[in-house]
Amino acid sequence: MMNFIQGNPYFETGDWLIIIAYLAGIIVLGVWFGKDQKSTRDYFLGSKNIPWWGIGFSIVAAETSALTIIGVPGQAYGGDLGFIQMIVGYVFARIILAVVMVPHYFKGEIYSPYQLFADRLGVPARRTAGALFLVSETLAAGVRVYVACIPIRLMLGIGILPAIVLFVVLSLIYTYVGGVKAVIWTDAVQFGLFLAGGIFTLLYIPQLFDGGFNEVFAKAHQAGKLAWLNTHFSLAAPFNLWMGVIGATVQVMSSHGAEQLIVQRVLACKSVADGRKSLVLSAVLIFPLFLIFLLVGAMLWVYYQQFPMAIPLPESRPHVPADDYVYPIFMLTAVPNILKGFLIVAILSAAMALFSR
Numbered sequence: 035m036m037n038f039i040q041g042n043p044y045f046e047t048g049d050w051l052i053i054i055a056y057l058a059g060i061i062v063l064g065v066w067f068g069k070d071q072k073s074t075r076d077y078f079l080g081s082k083n084i085p086w087w088g089i090g091f092s093i094v095a096a097e098t099s100a101l102t103i104i105g106v107p108g109q110a111y112g113g114d115l116g117f118i119q120m121i122v123g124y125v126f127a128r129i130i131l132a133v134v135m136v137p138h139y140f141k142g143e144i145y146s147p148y149q150l151f152a153d154r155l156g157v158p159a160r161r162t163a164g165a166l167f168l169v170s171e172t173l174a175a176g177v178r179v180y181v182a183c184i185p186i187r188l189m190l191g192i193g194i195l196p197a198i199v200l201f202v203v204l205s206l207i208y209t210y211v212g213g214v215k216a217v218i219w220t221d222a223v224q225f226g227l228f229l230a231g232g233i234f235t236l237l238y239i240p241q242l243f244d245g246g247f248n249e250v251f252a253k254a255h256q257a258g259k260l261a262w263l264n265t266h267f268s269l270a271a272p273f274n275l276w277m278g279v280i281g282a283t284v285q286v287m288s289s290h291g292a293e294q295l296i297v298q299r300v301l302a303c304k305s306v307a308d309g310r311k312s313l314v315l316s317a318v319l320i321f322p323l324f325l326i327f328l329l330v331g332a333m334l335w336v337y338y339q340q341f342p343m344a345i346p347l348p349e350s351r352p353h354v355p356a357d358d359y360v361y362p363i364f365m366l367t368a369v370p371n372i373l374k375g376f377l378i379v380a381i382l383s384a385a386m387a388l389f390s391r
Contacts, residue, residue: 045366045374052375056227056382057204060220067216079145079302080215086308089299090315092221094323095228095384096295097316099178102327103228103384104185108357110331115262116273118328121321123282128317130283131291132310139297140306147297167293185362185381188345214302224383231380232326235361238369239333243340250336259332334360341368 075081109117144150148167152160183197240247254260264274271277290296290313303309338360344367347356365377 046371048372049375049378052372053379053382056379060223061204063220063223064216067219074145075143080218082302082304084215084218084302084304086303086312087315088218088222089303089308089312090319091225092218092299093290093296093312093316094319095221095225096299097289097320098225098228098323099182099384101178101181102324103232103381104181104358104361106324106327107331107334107361108359110259110328111335111360112357113272114259115325115328115332116264118262118321118325119264119273119275119278120282121324122275122278123280123284124286124320125317126279127283127286127290128313131287132313135291136300136309136313137306139301140309144301146294146301147292148294151292163292171293171295181358182381182384184359185365185378188359188362188366214298218299218302227383228380229323229326231377231383232323232330234373234377235330235364236326236333238373239330239337242337242368250333253336253339254332257335259335330361334364337364337368344368 106117138150139147148160148164151163179198179201180194183194183201186197186201187194240250243249245252251260264271265276266274267276268274300309300312303312343363345359345363347359347363362381365374365381369377
């Protein structure tokens with residue numbers, strides 16, 4: 035094993051030990067929460083005894099995935115902070131859902147949103163909604179899993195297919211054994227880890243410049259990297275306020291109000307009040323989370339204007355731009371050992387939260 039560890043020039047034994055400890059801990063956590071399951075209700079609803087704040091953390095972790103930890107910094111690295119306008123719709127939609135939809139999900143013992151569709155709209159509606167969810171989520175998951183495996187590929191120096199297989203197997207273990215309770219609590223832990231990773235990077239990069247925060251933000255501002263508001267309605271612009279107010283609101287009302295991914299977590303709440311609080315908490319958390327990783331991307335652009343990139347960026351692929359590699363490359367090559375291990379764990383946390391969907 036020591037030869038394998040030493041084969042990566044950017045990793046030391048301590049980094050690998052941190053990653054191995056994290057993976058082992060997540061699997062043990064899943065097994066621990068699965069040991070007391072005695073019924074279908076325990077498996078799918080967590081016995082309805084999970085606190086609302088844990089479910090709120092889980093909602094954010096589930097919707098975030100590695101696309102936020104890797105892709106959002108890539109957005110700011112290649113552009114600016116304009117993506118933050120999408121958060122307006124993300125917040126509006128959750129408030130609407132908390133008021134309108136959550137009460138319907140607590141009328142009787144419901145295990146799935148599609149059960150409610152069948153009761154209200156008939157079995158054909160349930161089948162159609164379920165099929166659309168499976169198709170759309172399968173297609174989206176392909177891109178998300180690919181992006182999630184970028185750091186694994188860089189760490190191990192292996193092809194993307196072996197990285198995907200390794201990642202999927204590890205994620206399935208705790209999800210299958212532990213049920214929704216294991217998923218929610220591991221999500222909550224993983225949310226804390228990748229949030230801590232983003233905050234650390236935000237504080238660490240300015241320390242590499244003589245002028246600290248002032249120098250980094252001044253250079254980012256001069257380059258237009260801190261621009262965030264675009265009020266012009268345009269179908270060609272990547273992000274604008276109207277896209278956030280209209281498009282993001284509709285998108286999140288669909289994903290958080292009618293899809294298994296989020297609704298399953300809300301159904302695990304004890305009551306309507308707790309379900310509402312979990313959604314509102316996720317609305318409160320989502321803005322600072324995205325802002326942190328957008329600022330990380332802007333700072334990475336400033337950093338790589340002054341320091342050479344140790345690993346060349348690969349060519350872009352469909353739906354996976356080369357800029358998505360910037361943050362993992364920075365972690366591997368510009369962060370001290372041990373801390374590097376913790377940051378890679380942050381990405382793995384977001385990646386595994388994705389697959390526990």
